Amino acid sequence: MPRSKKISQKQVYFDLIRKSAAAALLIGLGNYALLKLGQPLGPFLFSFGLLGVCVLGANLFTGKCGFLVEDKIKPAHLSTILAANLIAGYLVGLLFSVCDTSIVAAAAAKVASWDFSWSFFVRSILCGVIMYLAVAIYRKGSKLGILLGVPLFIFCGFQHCIANVITLGVAQSFSWTLFLCVAGNFIGSLAVWYLSADITLKKQIKHAKRNRQHYQARHQRAAGNHSH
Numbered sequence: 001m002p003r004s005k006k007i008s009q010k011q012v013y014f015d016l017i018r019k020s021a022a023a024a025l026l027i028g029l030g031n032y033a034l035l036k037l038g039q040p041l042g043p044f045l046f047s048f049g050l051l052g053v054c055v056l057g058a059n060l061f062t063g064k065c066g067f068l069v070e071d072k073i074k075p076a077h078l079s080t081i082l083a084a085n086l087i088a089g090y091l092v093g094l095l096f097s098v099c100d101t102s103i104v105a106a107a108a109a110k111v112a113s114w115d116f117s118w119s120f121f122v123r124s125i126l127c128g129v130i131m132y133l134a135v136a137i138y139r140k141g142s143k144l145g146i147l148l149g150v151p152l153f154i155f156c157g158f159q160h161c162i163a164n165v166i167t168l169g170v171a172q173s174f175s176w177t178l179f180l181c182v183a184g185n186f187i188g189s190l191a192v193w194y195l196s197a198d199i200t201l202k203k204q205i206k207h208a209k210r211n212r213q214h215y216q217a218r219h220q221r222a223a224g225n226h227s228h
Contacts, residue, residue: 016059016077020084023058024162026050028092031166034154035103035110043154046163050146054138061085061182062162066132066189082182085162093169107170114177120159124181127158128188161185 030049034042053060061082064071068078097104114120130153137145153160161181168174 021088023060024088043151090169124184125188128185132189
């Protein structure tokens with residue numbers, strides 16, 4: 001029994017990493033278009049990446065962190081998603097830099113414009129706000145949040161941590177602003193969730209826990225009926 005549980009946990013993390021790598025690749029495709037084509041076409045084509053993430057159910061940190069409480073996501077799972085997004089994203093960027101050297105200069109110029117400042121941090125927070133809203137609208141059955149939200153954050157110069165790590169990979173560089181961006185995206189997503197919630201954080205946690213218990217109970221009953 002303990003062994004089966006251990007194998008099960010391994011499978012959970014393998015799936016998390018696999019779907020997180022897929023998300024990095026999809027966002028990478030959008031970022032490639034942005035670096036290659038620039039504005040105004042690039043920001044709109046970038047939307048294809050996030051749309052693919054949502055349609056395929058891939059694991060993107062910026063699409064998950066705002067739903068940390070609502071979806072009862074374990075912090076360890078969210079950390080795994082982030083780590084896999086960052087590692088896979090950087091590798092995807094390196095691959096793009098080898099395939100198309102014409103985008104390397106654009107990526108390097110973008111990295112050079114980043115600075116470890118309050119302005120950069122605030123722009124990361126605002127990107128988190130938009131990302132939460134884009135995914136929340138998609139969950140309601142509309143793609144408009146993605147199709148409008150992604151160009152919005154790019155045109156405004158807001159900072160997206162997974163797009164940024166891909167750009168770092170293309171530029172074959174590194175910037176400590178990446179961690180500032182991660183923190184800002186996380187804070188922005190959770191802040192807009194909390195400020196727009198109809199119930200308090202404590203009630204929201206209890207509500208999510210109760211829904212999870214009801215789901216597990218239904219699943220157990222269904223499994224019992226199936227065995228009979």
